[in-house]
């Protein structure tokens with residue numbers, strides 16, 4: 001009697017949820033694409049260690065709200081990825097969980113019908129199916145890991161992960177990352193602090209023991225090995241952008257001082273574009289010039305991009321009127337602009353490679 005009153009007073013309902021193993025059995029990762037997941041993980045890790053001169057490009061919508069539009073985008077991006085495979089390792093952003101500053105739609109996993117019905121089992125199914133469909137186009141998948149429990153349902157299909165600016169200081173996220181099987185980027189915090197990401201990389205690099213979910217969906221102590229493939233993602237902050245050469249050099253110096261590989265990703269969106277999608281182009285153009293010039297440290301670039309540029313508001317009851325392929329969270333660059341920016345980055349890598357080859361030959 002006392003127990004019921006003191007424990008459950010603010011939990012209004014509980015609902016059964018399939019286990020991670022059940023979801024994997026229901027929506028298995030086809031053997032034909034499992035190699036793709038692994039191969040991209042290795043490539044990204046090699047780029048971060050400086051063992052490959054390609055550049056990683058993580059491109060895609062701020063969030064997936066319509067799996068059909070996400071797949072239409074994936075088909076276009078896969079063609080571009082194949083075209084520039086010699087210079088770029090392209091990964092598609094398939095972001096199915098959204099961290100909110102205050103309130104708002106929390107992503108496909110939380111609310112797949114976009115109407116506040118919060119059908120999480122359907123959301124997990126839709127997210128996993130979408131990721132596997134994207135893999136089927138030839139692209140590896142990247143996402144933000146937000147809820148540690150959700151990661152247990154999806155991480156086997158993901159090649160690159162992110163811990164976001166709002167959770168980089170969170171111990172549960174660092175512990176989660178220590179057991180993830182792919183390279184993970186820690187964003188700088190929303191205030192612009194890069195030291196938080198470096199603390200996170202060090203913490204996630206070690207093994208931990210923490211409470212979590214077993215494969216069969218029961219409470220379990222998870223013991224992890226530590227993740228050696230973590231890195232910083234410079235995304236700008238409330239103190240301004242941080243993609244310029246001085247901020248990059250300072251972050252690389254901080255990495256070296258912590259005995260970490262001197263390589264990071266730059267996010268052209270968020271604090272680096274002041275959430276103005278058009279300014280992402282300026283950021284990428286600037287990065288491309290600097291990469292072509294041989295600037296060290298930049299291993300990857302993130303672009304928030306979708307079929308249609310800009311963004312739109314969700315409006316429950318009116319969602320059938322949404323513009324196809326346009327973001328319902330942060331504004332994105334449109335498809336044509338995306339293709340152009342990716343081409344600039346591929347050219348930059350080729351220029352850098354030719355200059356290096358020439359220097360070696362001379």
Ligand SMILES: O=C[C@H](O)[C@H](O)COP(=O)(O)O
Nearest residue numbers: 098099100101102104329330
């Ligand atoms: O990447 C997306 C957003 O920047 C992030 O989810 C925060 O969004 P909000 O400030 O609109 O809640």
Ligand SMILES: C=C(OP(=O)(O)O)C(=O)O
Nearest residue numbers: 062164165166187235270
């Ligand atoms: C939420 C995101 O980024 P950040 O954590 O940098 O705000 C994102 O990349 O979708």
